[in-house]
Amino acid sequence: MPRPIEALVDPGALAHNLARARAAVPDARVWAVVKANAYGHGLARAYPGLRGADGFALLDLAEARALRDLGWRGPILLLEGCFEPRDLELCSRLALWHVVHTEAQIDWLAAHKTQQPHRVFLKLNSGMNRLGFGPAAFRGAWARLQALPQVDEVSLMTHFSDADAPEGSGRGIERQLAVFEAATRDLPGERSLCNSAALLRHRVPGDWVRAGILCYGSAPDHPAHDIRHWGLQPAMTLRSKLIATQDLQPGDTVGYGSTWRAEAAQRIGIVACGYADGYPRHAGSDTPVLVDGVRTGTVGRVSMDMLAVDLTPVPGAGLGSEVTLWGRGPGDSLLAIDDVARAAGTIGYELMCALAPRVPVRSLA
Numbered sequence: 001m002p003r004p005i006e007a008l009v010d011p012g013a014l015a016h017n018l019a020r021a022r023a024a025v026p027d028a029r030v031w032a033v034v035k036a037n038a039y040g041h042g043l044a045r046a047y048p049g050l051r052g053a054d055g056f057a058l059l060d061l062a063e064a065r066a067l068r069d070l071g072w073r074g075p076i077l078l079l080e081g082c083f084e085p086r087d088l089e090l091c092s093r094l095a096l097w098h099v100v101h102t103e104a105q106i107d108w109l110a111a112h113k114t115q116q117p118h119r120v121f122l123k124l125n126s127g128m129n130r131l132g133f134g135p136a137a138f139r140g141a142w143a144r145l146q147a148l149p150q151v152d153e154v155s156l157m158t159h160f161s162d163a164d165a166p167e168g169s170g171r172g173i174e175r176q177l178a179v180f181e182a183a184t185r186d187l188p189g190e191r192s193l194c195n196s197a198a199l200l201r202h203r204v205p206g207d208w209v210r211a212g213i214l215c216y217g218s219a220p221d222h223p224a225h226d227i228r229h230w231g232l233q234p235a236m237t238l239r240s241k242l243i244a245t246q247d248l249q250p251g252d253t254v255g256y257g258s259t260w261r262a263e264a265a266q267r268i269g270i271v272a273c274g275y276a277d278g279y280p281r282h283a284g285s286d287t288p289v290l291v292d293g294v295r296t297g298t299v300g301r302v303s304m305d306m307l308a309v310d311l312t313p314v315p316g317a318g319l320g321s322e323v324t325l326w327g328r329g330p331g332d333s334l335l336a337i338d339d340v341a342r343a344a345g346t347i348g349y350e351l352m353c354a355l356a357p358r359v360p361v362r363s364l365a
């Protein structure tokens with residue numbers, strides 16, 4: 001028998017979550033963001049659930065090619081644009097739309113030979129200071145692109161750094177939105193501003209929204225809101241089984257470093273899942289986990305291949321009991337990936353992207 005750990009990807013949940021994005025911004029077209037191998041879900045596995053999107057956004061050219069090979073004929077946007085001049089050949093061949101965020105990318109376009117003019121998204125650095133032209137350079141870049149025979153339509157985009165910030169935190173999107181509006185006023189072209197947090201929380205108008213994390217069933221502004229609040233469903237389940245149990249006496253310790261000590265007689269279970277499967281090693285004791293659908297917590301350090309869980313709330317559990325590390329458990333039990341991420345001092349994004357290659361992944365239906 002193979003080791004009992006597996007990940008399940010639910011196309012129905014992906015489709016449901018995409019529909020939530022549409023409902024939040026009914027007038028916008030929706031890019032399903034599938035960078036990083038569809039946030040760890042697998043591009044080919046995520047595709048059936050997300051094919052109702054108006055386009056796909058990603059940044060790896062090999063992934064763009066894979067998406068065309070899956071049969072996608074609609075728009076594909078390269079979120080970081082081209083990395084070197086010859087990438088433009090692939091853009092021409094596969095009809096990829098691409099972000100232009102720096103002067104060199106315009107130089108490459110000006111030297112590119114193509115029959116098909118390109119659709120480009122000109123990126124404004126409105127304050128995040130990662131990619132994009134600053135407000136002073138933006139119009140010049142726009143005029144340069146507009147004058148190139150290699151360019152068809154120029155669209156305008158920016159990216160928010162604080163769309164997930166709690167109300168009253170002093171951070172938010174207002175400042176960047178004002179910078180965008182001032183820099184783009186009276187420029188023609190479609191607009192794209194929102195990531196998941198911005199489209200769910202702020203519903204900023206625009207022609208295209210870029211829905212990433214919400215598609216996969218994680219709340220972009222957790223813990224202010226959870227997936228229940230936003231009506232999202234987990235697209236990934238990571239599950240395994242108990243492969244041993246231990247009856248502890250008061251004073252017994254568990255795992256490397258003996259960081260955890262039993263205060264009373266207690267039963268624990270050993271789960272076939274560790275950090276080499278992508279489970280966060282930084283998850284301290286009491287990170288939530290489901291055993292036979294019942295919520296309990298981890299005890300002691302996570303090791304490479306195993307972790308331990310408290311069986312006190314599940315006295316009937318034993319060898320072979322189902323353990324849900326995140327996602328959907330037996331019956332209608334559910335453990336949001338965000339709850340696990342929080343206990344490990346990280347975010348759902350990182351956990352789903354870090355699912356290890358040794359974990360077999362299956363698509364539901």
Ligand SMILES: *Cc1c(COP(=O)(O)O)cnc(C)c1O
Pocket residue numbers: 033035079159194195196197210211212213214220
């Ligand atoms: C990753 C990314 C997104 C999607 O962000 P989420 O928070 O996952 O919705 C949107 N826009 C850009 C430019 C990105 O890089």
